[in-house]
Amino acid sequence: MNSLSTYLIISALLFSMGLMGILQRRNLIGMLISVELLLNAANLNFMAFNRFLAPDPVIGQIIALFVMGLAAAEAAIGLSIILALYRKMHSINIERAQRLKG
Amino acid sequence: MDTAGLDILNQAGFWAMVALTVAGASIAIFPRNILYNVLGLALCMTAIAAIYVFLGSLFIALMQFLIYVGAICIAIVFAIMLSRPLHLEMPPRPASKVAMATAAAVLFFVAIVGVVLKTDWTPSAARVADSSLWSVEAIGRALLTRYELVFEVISLVLLVAIIGAVITAGLSRRLSS
Numbered sequence: 472m473n474s475l476s477t478y479l480i481i482s483a484l485l486f487s488m489g490l491m492g493i494l495q496r497r498n499l500i501g502m503l504i505s506v507e508l509l510l511n512a513a514n515l516n517f518m519a520f521n522r523f524l525a526p527d528p529v530i531g532q533i534i535a536l537f538v539m540g541l542a543a544a545e546a547a548i549g550l551s552i553i554l555a556l557y558r559k560m561h562s563i564n565i566e567r568a569q570r571l572k573g
Numbered sequence: 574m575d576t577a578g579l580d581i582l583n584q585a586g587f588w589a590m591v592a593l594t595v596a597g598a599s600i601a602i603f604p605r606n607i608l609y610n611v612l613g614l615a616l617c618m619t620a621i622a623a624i625y626v627f628l629g630s631l632f633i634a635l636m637q638f639l640i641y642v643g644a645i646c647i648a649i650v651f652a653i654m655l656s657r658p659l660h661l662e663m664p665p666r667p668a669s670k671v672a673m674a675t676a677a678a679v680l681f682f683v684a685i686v687g688v689v690l691k692t693d694w695t696p697s698a699a700r701v702a703d704s705s706l707w708s709v710e711a712i713g714r715a716l717l718t719r720y721e722l723v724f725e726v727i728s729l730v731l732l733v734a735i736i737g738a739v740i741t742a743g744l745s746r747r748l749s750s
Contacts, residue, residue: 475694476689476690476694478624478628479685479689480686480689481591481594481624483681483682483685483686483689484595484682485594485595485598485617486681486682486685487678487679487681487682487685488595488598488599488601488602488678489598489602490674490677490678490681491602491674491675491677491678492601492602494670494673494674494677494678495602495666495670495671495674495675496602497666498607500607500610500611500649500652500653501602501607501610503649504601504602504610504611504614504649505601505602507614507618507641507645508598508601508602508614508617511617511618511621511641514621514637515621515624518625518628518630518633519628521628522628522629522630523694523696524694524695524696524697524700525697525700526697526698526699526700526701527699527701528707529711529712529715530715532630532632532633532707532712533712533715533716533720535633535636536633536636536712536716537723537727539636539637539640539641540640540727540730540731541727541730542640542641542645543640543644543645543731543734544730544731544733544734545734546644546645546648546649547648547734547735547738548734548737548738548741550648550649550652550738551737551738551739551741551742552741553652554652554741554742555741555742555744
C-alpha cells in the first residue's frame with residue numbers, strides 16, 4: 472500500500488497545524504483542541520512505525536492506547552481547570568490570566 | 574472486480590480520508606467560533622480512525638473513535654454548552670502573532686519532512702510477518718503480561734484525573750459563591 476513516508480508526512484502536517492493552533496489561539500478551549508491534534512499526530516506516527524518497521528506489532532498499538540488514555544485524563548483535567556478559571560476571571564482569554572506574573 | 578480496480582478504489586479511499594483529516598484539522602484551528610472548532614476536531618479524529626484501518630488495526634481505530642469522538646469531543650461540547658458565556662467573543666488576533674505562529678509551524682513542517690525524506694528507513698531485523706500479532710487477542714495478552722504495570726498505572730492516573738476534575742470544578746464554585 473502506501474509507503475512509510477506518506478504516513479509520516481501526514482502526521483507532520485497534522486502536528487504543524489496543531490502547533491500553529493496552539494501558538495496563535497488565545498482561547499483556552501481552542502488551545503486544548505490543538506493539543507488533541509498534536510497527540511493524534513504522535514499516535515499516527517507510532518502506528519505507522521508499528522506497521523512498517525517495528526519488530527513486534529503489538530507494542531505500537533499498546534502505546535497508542537496508552538496515549539489515548541492519557542489524552543482523556545488530560546482533557547478532563549484541562550476542561551475543569553478552564554471552568555474554574557472562567558468562574559474566577561469571567562473570561563477564557565489566556566492573556567488575562569496573569570496573576571502569577573512577577 | 575479485478576485487483577487493479579480494487580487497488581485504485583483503496584487508494585482513492587485513503588486519499589479521501591487524508592483530505593478529510595486535513596480539512597478537519599483546518600476547521601479545528603481556523604474559525605473563530607469555538608463550536609466549529611470542536612466539530613472540526615471530531616471530523617479529523619474520525620478520518621484518523623479510518624487511516625488506522627488502512628494501517629491494519631481495526632481495534633485501535635474503534636478505540637480512537639470511541640475515546641476521541643465519543644468522549645473527548647462530547648466533553649468539550651458539554652463544557653461549552655453548560656456554561657453559556659464560554660463562547661464569548663475574543664479580541665481579534667494581532668497579525669504579527671499569527672504570522673509568527675505560521676512561520677514557526679511551517680519551519681517545523683519543512684524540517685520534519687526533510688528528515689523523513691532523507692532518512693533511509695529499514696525494517697527491524699527481528700521483525701516477524703505474522704498477521705496474528707495484529708489481533709485483539711495478542712494486544713490483550715501483552716496488556717496483561719508484559720505491560721500490566723503500565724496498564725494499572727494508567728487506570729490509577731485516570732482515577733486521579735476524575736477526582737481532580739471533580740474537586741477543581743466543584744471547589745472553585747464553592748469558593749466563588
